[in-house]
Amino acid sequence: MNPSDDLVQKCLIEGHIKLYEYTRFKDVELIGEGGYGKVYRATFKDNEVTVALKSFKSNNMTIKEIVSELKLHCKVDMHSNIIRLYGATKNE
Template sequence: MSDNIKMHDTENKNEWINWIEEAVDKEHIKYYEYKEFSNFQEIGTGGFGKVYSANWKNLGKCFALKSFFSLDNVTVKEIVCELKIQREVDYHDNIIRCHGITKFESAGIIMIPN
């Protein structure tokens, strides 16, 4: 891959990550501290990553956490697209609601659907 393509991919990835950070800063997306989750159990896997169930803050509330194998440009772009779609259809009863995101450095961004 040429240096120009690598640089373009990095710029695009940064653009998508900046979008996520801005959405969290403006409180459009809730941010959860990763350390507040416990009792992780893998419940599924897919093309982009794995899904875990975990308890939040020892309150007995269980969340599904969607992790990603890689945070390359394509994956981060897909995360942003999914978050945008979630905001548009959040009102519908048949949609699994995304409550927010968290970040674990070695696992990347994890979305938290209910």
């Protein structure tokens, strides 16, 4: 595990964000692409819930942005105007 992965892992643990195996998703379909990475539509195999998966480019600046976004989501996750954060996954 590299230092960037360590930083994200620490944020996941401290923020009590659930980590899902990537294999728990099906029907993964690219729906958009931007400066930080790609966005996919996917479905949980367990319960058929449709979710968005954000894929980030791996560089130090992006890792800091990911950690910042995760921390913000932890603070406002219960607000009705915020899209719910179910957790995180990693596609090797």
